[in-house]
Amino acid sequence: MxxxxxxxxxxxxxxxxxxxxxxxxxxxxxxxxxxxxxxxxxxxxxxxxxxxxxxxxxxxxxxxxxxxxxxxxxxxxxxxxxxxxxxxxxxxxxxxxxxxxxxxxxxxxxxxxxxxxxxxxxxxxxxxxxxxxxxxxxxIACQMQIRIVANPRVSGLVVNSVKFSYPITYGAKMNLSTGSISSSGSVTALSNIAGSGNTRNFICLPCTVSSQVEININATIDGQPVTNKTYRATG
Missing domain, CATH: 2.60.40.2620 (Fimbrillin-like)
Incomplete structure (x- = not known):
């Protein structure tokens, strides 16, 4: 059965x-x-x-x-x-x-x-x-632009490189419900920004501290030629 x-x-x-x-x-x-x-x-x-x-x-x-x-x-x-x-x-x-x-x-x-x-x-x-x-x-990330403009004392400006201290990524997280990114509290050492010409466009995470910018140029300043002249700024 x-x-x-x-x-x-x-x-x-x-x-x-x-x-x-x-x-x-x-x-x-x-x-x-x-x-x-x-x-x-x-x-x-x-x-x-x-x-x-x-x-x-x-x-x-x-x-x-x-x-x-x-x-x-x-x-x-x-x-x-x-x-x-x-x-x-x-x-x-x-x-x-x-x-x-x-x-x-x-x-x-x-x-x-x-x-x-x-x-x-x-x-x-x-x-x-x-x-x-x-x-x-x-x-929701930071859209950045660095533009180098010569004043009347400068001619023949050539931008060799532009460097930037990017925010440290640790702690930079996205909140899905709000679309916000928490800010980093420190920055890296200077690193090169890809590109050519007098303008650099790039993207980075938000940060609560200032970043450094380093620009290396060739130019004629007040009639004197300079090569590989480096300028730095913080902002």
Missing amino acids: SILFGCSKDPNAPHEELNPVNFFCGMEQAQTKASSVFASGNTAIIYAFASGGIAANIGGTPLNATASGSGLLSPTSTMFLPKGNYDLYSVSANSSSAPNICFTGGVSGDLANSVDYLWAGNKNTAVNNGANVTFAYKH
Whole structure:
């Protein structure tokens, strides 16, 4: 004699309906709050939490997503969420590579200089029969420019190198719920900034102490030629 056991789903049992979430993207302009295009091919990471929460990821997140020129942000897989309200965030390095970042309890590990960190958030987003979510990314690292301009006493200016003391990365972490980066409290030794000409554009982490700049030039000053002349400043 054999005894067979089996089970079947109760047709009257309640079930949780999952709704697809679609994502769109743009860049927030700091001065005007207007939106511009988030570059096609950029990669971002999407995070989802129950509204008011930041500890437990839901919806299969974190999910990598790629932007198209039309403003569509396409995750590697579609996000489905039950009906409800959610806090949704996204982080990017403003490049085709996903940022090397991991959050624990809503706080990242130490960040890096020279990375154009972007952040966007949509809190208390309602998902009901699907949802369309737009991330308006903003720059959260420091966008820096050093420009060397000759006064009338100087001619034939050639900038050989520009060096800068970058913030120490220890302790510089991102808060996912606010998009803020905690400031470093010290700086490194001087290091070269890549580039040519009289201007250098670069990105660094925020810092609470002054950084040093060193500029090496060739020029004619008051009619006298100088070679490999070095100037330093703190600011």
